[in-house]
Amino acid sequence: MKGQPIFIHEVATRDGFQNEAQFVDTDDKIALVDRLSKCGYAKIEVTSFTSPKAIPALRDAEAVMHQIKRHEGVIYTVLVPNIRGAERALSCGVDEVNLVMSVSESHNRTNLRMSREQSFAQLRDVISVVNRTEVAINVSLSTAMGCPMEGDIAKQEVLAWMQRFADLGVHGVTLCDTTGMAFPSQVRALCQAACARFPALELTLHFHNTRGMALANTLAALKAGIDRFDASLGGLGGCPYAPGATGNVCTEELVHMLELDGYNTSVNLPDLLAASALLPRLIGHDVPSQLLKAGRRMDLHPMPSLASDGRPEQRAFETGV
Amino acid sequence: MKGQPIFIHEVATRDGFQNEAQFVDTDDKIALVDRLSKCGYAKIEVTSFTSPKAIPALRDAEAVMHQIKRHEGVIYTVLVPNIRGAERALSCGVDEVNLVMSVSESHNRTNLRMSREQSFAQLRDVISVVNRTEVAINVSLSTAMGCPMEGDIAKQEVLAWMQRFADLGVHGVTLCDTTGMAFPSQVRALCQAACARFPALELTLHFHNTRGMALANTLAALKAGIDRFDASLGGLGGCPYAPGATGNVCTEELVHMLELDGYNTSVNLPDLLAASALLPRLIGHDVPSQLLKAGRRMDLHPMPSLASDGRPEQRAFETGV
Numbered sequence: 001m002k003g004q005p006i007f008i009h010e011v012a013t014r015d016g017f018q019n020e021a022q023f024v025d026t027d028d029k030i031a032l033v034d035r036l037s038k039c040g041y042a043k044i045e046v047t048s049f050t051s052p053k054a055i056p057a058l059r060d061a062e063a064v065m066h067q068i069k070r071h072e073g074v075i076y077t078v079l080v081p082n083i084r085g086a087e088r089a090l091s092c093g094v095d096e097v098n099l100v101m102s103v104s105e106s107h108n109r110t111n112l113r114m115s116r117e118q119s120f121a122q123l124r125d126v127i128s129v130v131n132r133t134e135v136a137i138n139v140s141l142s143t144a145m146g147c148p149m150e151g152d153i154a155k156q157e158v159l160a161w162m163q164r165f166a167d168l169g170v171h172g173v174t175l176c177d178t179t180g181m182a183f184p185s186q187v188r189a190l191c192q193a194a195c196a197r198f199p200a201l202e203l204t205l206h207f208h209n210t211r212g213m214a215l216a217n218t219l220a221a222l223k224a225g226i227d228r229f230d231a232s233l234g235g236l237g238g239c240p241y242a243p244g245a246t247g248n249v250c251t252e253e254l255v256h257m258l259e260l261d262g263y264n265t266s267v268n269l270p271d272l273l274a275a276s277a278l279l280p281r282l283i284g285h286d287v288p289s290q291l292l293k294a295g296r297r298m299d300l301h302p303m304p305s306l307a308s309d310g311r312p313e314q315r316a317f318e319t320g321v
Numbered sequence: 322m323k324g325q326p327i328f329i330h331e332v333a334t335r336d337g338f339q340n341e342a343q344f345v346d347t348d349d350k351i352a353l354v355d356r357l358s359k360c361g362y363a364k365i366e367v368t369s370f371t372s373p374k375a376i377p378a379l380r381d382a383e384a385v386m387h388q389i390k391r392h393e394g395v396i397y398t399v400l401v402p403n404i405r406g407a408e409r410a411l412s413c414g415v416d417e418v419n420l421v422m423s424v425s426e427s428h429n430r431t432n433l434r435m436s437r438e439q440s441f442a443q444l445r446d447v448i449s450v451v452n453r454t455e456v457a458i459n460v461s462l463s464t465a466m467g468c469p470m471e472g473d474i475a476k477q478e479v480l481a482w483m484q485r486f487a488d489l490g491v492h493g494v495t496l497c498d499t500t501g502m503a504f505p506s507q508v509r510a511l512c513q514a515a516c517a518r519f520p521a522l523e524l525t526l527h528f529h530n531t532r533g534m535a536l537a538n539t540l541a542a543l544k545a546g547i548d549r550f551d552a553s554l555g556g557l558g559g560c561p562y563a564p565g566a567t568g569n570v571c572t573e574e575l576v577h578m579l580e581l582d583g584y585n586t587s588v589n590l591p592d593l594l595a596a597s598a599l600l601p602r603l604i605g606h607d608v609p610s611q612l613l614k615a616g617r618r619m620d621l622h623p624m625p626s627l628a629s630d631g632r633p634e635q636r637a638f639e640t641g642v
Contacts (some may be wrong), residue, residue, distance in 0.1 A: 041357045047607060110624060110625055116469070137469060146618060146619075149622055149624050150621070151619055152619075161362050180615065181618040182581055182583060184578070184581075185581070185582045185583060186581070209533075210611060210615045211577060211612050212530075212535075212536055212571065212611045212612065212620060213574075214533075214576040215533055215534055215536065215537070215576055216536040216540050216578060219537050221539070222493055246611055250533065253533040256532060256535055257504055257505070257532075257533075257537060260504035260505075260506070260507070262506060290530065290532055290567055294501065294531045296532075297467060297504070297532060298467075298472055298502075300469060300470055301470055303427055303430075303431060304469050305429055
């Protein structure tokens with residue numbers, strides 16, 4: 001019997017790679033996306049059509065989008081900041097554009113160098129262009145569970161921004177815990193309110209594991225009725241406020257937990273782990289994924305060999321508990 | 322208004338230090354325990370009265386126990402493997418002894434070099450000695466949520482071992498996820514069964530974060546009525562099966578989440594973080610704690626300074642979401 005379906009969105013090639021100092025070769029990006037396309041994701045956020053000067057790591061957005069092999073059933077989405085980006089994305093035949101602004105004024109000014117109203121006006125123009133096509137529109141709202149400069153953002157404020165975009169006809173909204181400030185009871189309350197008020201919107205949660213709570217927050221969101229999650233292979237994706245801290249919730253750890261808990265993510269975990277194992281070569285350093293180091297819970301180990309006295313030869317495990 | 326009380330047990334100086342290659346000076350151990358004694362813990366597992374040959378890292382157990390300053394309200398417990406260890410512990414005036422065996426035959430043979438029945442007979446002798454004193458007895462059952470060699474351990478098997486120790490009059494049992502194999506729905510089912518069957522036993526949960534699920538499992542245990550948790554400062558404590566994987570659930574991350582969710586742990590988080598920051602010097606390497614790197618969620622940051630055009634001077638945060 002299959003469990004409740006959960007939809008997993010991979011963001012490593014966008015939210016992950018944009019933070020990497022080492023440029024990932026275009027061919028490697030394409031090969032990775034092609035590999036991920038076969039893993040069972042509902043959606044892959046392939047790249048970002050931002051200015052190559054602002055994000056040189058993703059300066060090859062067109063080349064990547066044109067050369068990947070689309071897999072039936074997978075939605076290929078890209079981040080788009082403005083009209084210029086939307087036009088570039090549309091010319092590549094994307095399935096969805098993902099727009100972004102912050103519900104925190106300070107964070108929006110710092111991250112996007114505009115007021116929230118300026119961002120909204122710009123995104124409204126993008127939406128009116130994209131609405132003339134068949135391409136779907138999602139809006140990612142940053143700092144929905146807290147701003148690193150302002151602190152808590154009132155739930156009503158988050159809901160009000162969702163309402164403004166819902167009124168423009170977007171099909172989905174992603175609530176982003178941009179710097180890992182979310183905690184379970186907060187997540188549950190926000191998700192319950194969002195699900196109740198916007199039953200027709202496709203809602204996605206986007207967690208970062210900055211303070212170790214990403215999977216606990218996922219449980220809280222599930223409890224509130226959320227069934228779509230962004231996640232990043234290997235746990236890639238950083239946060240400029242927390243150097244050394246882990247990034248986005250790790251896809252393989254999310255899928256591992258969900259499948260153990262009886263949900264049906266449709267994602268093939270061994271394929272995912274094999275793909276994650278390729279990341280260190282691409283980015284030049286280790287990834288935060290614990291699961292990649294430890295293996296799945298049922299990847300069992302042999303008993304150590306026994307010495308002639310019947311005791312394990314190997315050193316005792318130091319009475320670990 | 323104070324939330325529901327949750328009792329936090331610190332295990333870093335035992336479960337953490339025993340896995341460290343670098344010997345932590347006795348004076349440093351004593352200073353750390355004295356510092357932790359003022360943080361608000363319900364219990365501190367100070368050290369282990371095992372053979373100095375088996376665990377050289379804790380060869381100074383007597384010296385540490387004799388020289389720490391006991392803090393009223395804190396229970397000072399120690400790990401004890403056998404009669405000899407119990408006698409050494411009792412001579413130091415411990416408040417509690419913590420006995421350990423595995424509910425998995427393979428893990429018990431590998432870790433303790435005995436069958437489970439041999440372990441049980443030995444611990445029964447320890448219990449009969451300690452029962453003549455006022456010292457409390459807790460039993461930690463390893464691999465209660467899975468054995469890295471055998472896989473799943475049936476819930477009935479775990480409950481049967483709890484029953485055998487309850488019948489001997491121990492006051493508490495700790496269910497240990499020794500190698501991080503637990504997942505939320507399993508934890509909830511096991512904890513519900515244990516709470517229902519042993520209402521008079523003090524139950525503690527001991528999670529490892531090997532596969533990233535420690536805080537999610539904590540939520541599941543709370544839901545089932547558990548209010549006591551072992552945790553390790555900085556996330557110290559390893560697992561021989563997963564080199565490089567994180568260790569025990571990190572105390573500061575556990576307390577941070579619980580307090581945000583409205584529970585009352587009695588633990589002072591800033592003091593805890595200050596203590597955790599001392600660990601790298603003591604053990605010679607970085608600790609897994611993410612919270613130590615990222616800071617608490619409400620440790621806010623200033624806005625970047627603005628250039629003359631009113632835009633932040635600092636590089637935009639690369640449209641992070």
